[in-house]
Amino acid sequence: xxxxxxxxxxxxxxxxxxxxxxxxxxxxxxxxxxxxxxxxxxxxxxxxxxxxxxxxxxxxxxxxxxxxxxxxxxxxxxxxxxxxxxxxxxxxxxxxxxxxxxxxxxxxxxxxxxxxxxxxxxxxxxxxxxxxxxxxxxxxxxxxxxxxxxxxxxxxxxxxxxxxxxxxxxxxxxxxxxxxxxxxxxxxxxxxxxxxxxxxxxxxxxxxxxxxxxxxxxxxxxxxxxxxxxxxxxxxxxxxxxxxxxxxxxxxxxxxxxxxxxxxxxxxxxxxxxxxxxxxxxxxxxxxxxxxxxxxxxxxxxxxxxxxxxxxxxxxxxxxxxxxxxxxxxxxxxxxxxxxxxxxxxxxxxxxxxxxxxxxxxxxxxxxxxxxxxxxxxxxxxxxxxxxxxxxxxxxxxxxxxxxxxxxxxxxxxxx
Amino acid sequence: xxxxxxxxxxxxxxxxxxxxxxxxxxxxxxxxxxxxxxxxxxxxxxxxxxxxxxxxxxxxxxxxxxxxxxxxxxxxxxxxxxxxxxxxxxxxxxxxxxxxxxxxxxxxxxxxxxxxxxxxxxxxxxxxxxxxxxxxxxxxxxxxxxxxxxxxxxxxxxxxxxxxxxxxxxxxxxxxxxxxxxxxxxxxxxxxxxxxxxxxxxxxxxxxxxxxxxxxxxxxxxxxxxxxxxxxxxxxxxxxxxxxxxxxxxxxxxxxxxxxxxxxxxxxxxxxxxxxxxxxxxxxxxx
Numbered sequence: 001x002x003x004x005x006x007x008x009x010x011x012x013x014x015x016x017x018x019x020x021x022x023x024x025x026x027x028x029x030x031x032x033x034x035x036x037x038x039x040x041x042x043x044x045x046x047x048x049x050x051x052x053x054x055x056x057x058x059x060x061x062x063x064x065x066x067x068x069x070x071x072x073x074x075x076x077x078x079x080x081x082x083x084x085x086x087x088x089x090x091x092x093x094x095x096x097x098x099x100x101x102x103x104x105x106x107x108x109x110x111x112x113x114x115x116x117x118x119x120x121x122x123x124x125x126x127x128x129x130x131x132x133x134x135x136x137x138x139x140x141x142x143x144x145x146x147x148x149x150x151x152x153x154x155x156x157x158x159x160x161x162x163x164x165x166x167x168x169x170x171x172x173x174x175x176x177x178x179x180x181x182x183x184x185x186x187x188x189x190x191x192x193x194x195x196x197x198x199x200x201x202x203x204x205x206x207x208x209x210x211x212x213x214x215x216x217x218x219x220x221x222x223x224x225x226x227x228x229x230x231x232x233x234x235x236x237x238x239x240x241x242x243x244x245x246x247x248x249x250x251x252x253x254x255x256x257x258x259x260x261x262x263x264x265x266x267x268x269x270x271x272x273x274x275x276x277x278x279x280x281x282x283x284x285x286x287x288x289x290x291x292x293x294x295x296x297x298x299x300x301x302x303x304x305x306x307x308x309x310x311x312x313x314x315x316x317x318x319x320x321x322x323x324x325x326x327x328x329x330x331x332x333x334x335x336x337x338x339x340x341x342x343x344x345x346x347x348x349x350x351x352x353x354x355x356x357x358x359x360x361x362x363x364x365x366x367x368x369x370x371x372x373x374x375x376x377x378x379x380x381x382x383x384x385x386x387x388x389x390x391x392x393x394x395x396x397x398x399x400x401x402x403x404x405x406x407x408x409x410x411x412x413x414x415x416x
Numbered sequence: 417x418x419x420x421x422x423x424x425x426x427x428x429x430x431x432x433x434x435x436x437x438x439x440x441x442x443x444x445x446x447x448x449x450x451x452x453x454x455x456x457x458x459x460x461x462x463x464x465x466x467x468x469x470x471x472x473x474x475x476x477x478x479x480x481x482x483x484x485x486x487x488x489x490x491x492x493x494x495x496x497x498x499x500x501x502x503x504x505x506x507x508x509x510x511x512x513x514x515x516x517x518x519x520x521x522x523x524x525x526x527x528x529x530x531x532x533x534x535x536x537x538x539x540x541x542x543x544x545x546x547x548x549x550x551x552x553x554x555x556x557x558x559x560x561x562x563x564x565x566x567x568x569x570x571x572x573x574x575x576x577x578x579x580x581x582x583x584x585x586x587x588x589x590x591x592x593x594x595x596x597x598x599x600x601x602x603x604x605x606x607x608x609x610x611x612x613x614x615x616x617x618x619x620x621x622x623x624x625x626x627x628x629x630x631x632x633x634x635x636x637x638x639x640x641x642x643x644x645x646x647x648x649x650x651x652x653x654x655x656x657x658x659x660x661x662x663x664x665x666x667x668x669x670x671x672x673x674x675x676x677x678x679x680x681x682x683x684x685x686x687x688x689x690x691x692x693x694x695x696x697x698x699x700x701x702x703x
Contacts, residue, residue, distance in 0.1 A: 038533075039525070039528065039533075039633075040633055041631070041633050041636070041637070043528070043533030043632075043633070044533045044534050044535060044631075046533070047532070047533050194678050219677070220676060220677060220678045221672075221677035221678060222677065222678055222680075222681060224636075224637050225677070226431075226637060226638060226641060227427075227431050227668070227669070228677070229424070229427040229431070229669060230424055230427070230669050230670075230672035230673035230677060230680075231672065231677050233420055233423055233424055233427070233673060234673060236420075237420050249535055250535065250629060250631065250637070253535055253537065253629040254628070254629065257537075257540065257627060257628075257629075260540060260546075261546050261553065261555045261627070262546075262553055263546065263553060278535070279534070280534045280535035280536075281535070283534070283535075283536075283537075284535050284536065284537035284629060285537065285540075287540075288540055416540070
């Protein structure tokens with residue numbers, strides 16, 4: 001009898017230990033919330049961001065020795081948290097600031113995520129990050145560029161992407177270079193939508209350019225336009241030397257189609273990333289947008305390099321080539337997870353402290369940034385951008401600055 | 417008048433014709449059955465995808481795509497009528513709103529699931545590019561859509577006013593019990609109305625696809641214009657939708673060019689509201 005009882009107890013104890021073991025393995029999951037436009041008009045960009053983050057999860061959660069010393073790749077899981085795996089809860093913001101805010105609240109209070117990443121459109125990032133700030137949860141935006149996002153005195157907000165003030169410098173230096181080579185660059189038209197992104201980037205560029213003595217023509221429109229003929233006619237009439245497009249995908253496609261229909265080609269067409277980086281843009285109207293310049297921080301490196309491996313993984317995942325926006329999303333997510341790894345904890349305050357201490361070097365990044373280091377506002381002061389050009393209508397190539405260029409800039413704008 | 421202004425007005429007329437084209441189906445259903453079809457924009461979207469499929473599968477342009485889209489959507493219209501509308505028509509107004517809104521989401525996200533979120537486009541110049549008349553640039557694809565808009569409006573108008581089928585449909589709209597006593601089957605008439613309305617909408621979608629991008633949410637962008645066009649034109653008035661479409665197109669383009677594109681909606685909607693203040697039944701609606 002006694003032996004039976006003893007055996008019974010032993011069984012119970014072992015079951016308990018097994019259960020406990022399981023429980024602690026489950027504890028070793030780091031939950032991060034990701035808010036992106038997975039439906040709605042920007043769903044194309046949002047879903048590509050999701051693929052990019054899933055590739056990042058694969059790199060983090062599984063061993064990828066082929067990536068060499070790339071952070072988080074070598075071993076499976078997070079070394080700083082005893083091999084914990086990263087789990088991402090995706091939430092759809094539908095491109096609406098109100099929905100983005102609700103989703104942030106849900107992820108924090110119900111899903112108990114330890115940090116948030118998102119939310120593509122600056123207008124949505126604005127509202128979603130305010131919730132994170134209120135609850136004391138780190139929010140990292142990898143791609144929203146509106147200047148005011150980091151001007152709110154937030155303590156829990158971080159941004160890895162270059163922002164409008166960086167672009168002003170890039171565009172101005174580029175135009176100065178082109179002027180030295182004989183191009184006309186005195187009259188600039190800024191075509192932008194009326195979203196947070198469109199207006200804030202346009203304002204920053206206008207202020208920056210006017211200080212340098214350039215003439216700026218402002219052509220604003222309502223995003224998701226049904227028609228842009230009159231804007232194109234306005235440009236055709238005013239004949240600016242350079243047109244800068246600040247548009248999301250749907251409008252970018254419509255502008256390309258309408259410019260062809262109205263036979264309008266500016267001498268130089270520069271796009272401010274966003275819609276022009278969407279693979280959909282290249283597939284639908286790439287052939288009639290030959291020669292458009294675009295801002296980017298991403299370039300596929302030589303074969304075997306970490307960036308080439310990542311580009312491969314991404315293409316296998318979703319079938320499209322890696323674009324700048326998806327790449328910036330992936331980079332931002334990696335920076336966040338790297339901070340969690342260094343924090344060695346899922347406590348929001350420790351993650352915040354680790355983010356503040358971030359000091360990544362160019363060789364630890366997949367993007368062409370000069371590094372990642374946040375100022376007291378949460379802005380990455382080492383973010384930078386280059387210019388790429390759609391010379392053949394199919395793929396962008398790096399053209400400026402010379403040090404990063406694969407080809408020389410092609411002028412004037414060819415179109416179709 | 418400056419030359420650019422003429423181009424703006426011509427562009428506005430062509431745009432307005434397109435607005436009229438994709439509104440005619442809505443005005444028919446709205447006017448005849450008192451049903452606000454919130455899935456209307458998504459019917460346009462389906463027409464666009466049919467045109468896209470016809471192009472990718474058979475390499476055929478809108479000459480084949482548009483009739484096929486009209487036919488498929490007409491079939492869908494009948495299915496929707498018997499599967500959904502017939503029942504919710506008996507329910508309260510809220511059931512109708514939510515029913516068609518639910519249908520809109522079902523259609524939108526089925527397409528989303530099947531085709532993905534990527535933007536698609538038919539090749540440029542599928543209808544013959546752009547030609548210039550006295551220096552005015554006119555897109556063949558938009559001109560085709562405009563001509564078809566006129567034909568569809570004329571056809572629907574004649575159908576309703578000159579044929580016995582039209583009279584029967586109007587009789588059902590007026591008083592379905594009385595029509596039934598006269599030997600008209602309201603169910604059949606309304607199913608036919610749905611087939612015609614959805615078919616015209618599919619046709620519109622296929623033609624718009626020749627110069628617009630194609631994406632599952634495109635119905636959202638276009639749908640709202642259709643509602644404004646129909647209420648301005650007068651509920652149930654097909655010619656009214658045409659005149660209203662042209663008016664909205666020209667006002668939009670002119671205000672976008674003269675005042676600025678961000679203000680064009682304010683101008684259009686302010687004029688729209690003040691017009692309804694004086695004439696709530698719309699341009700050509702019966703009071």
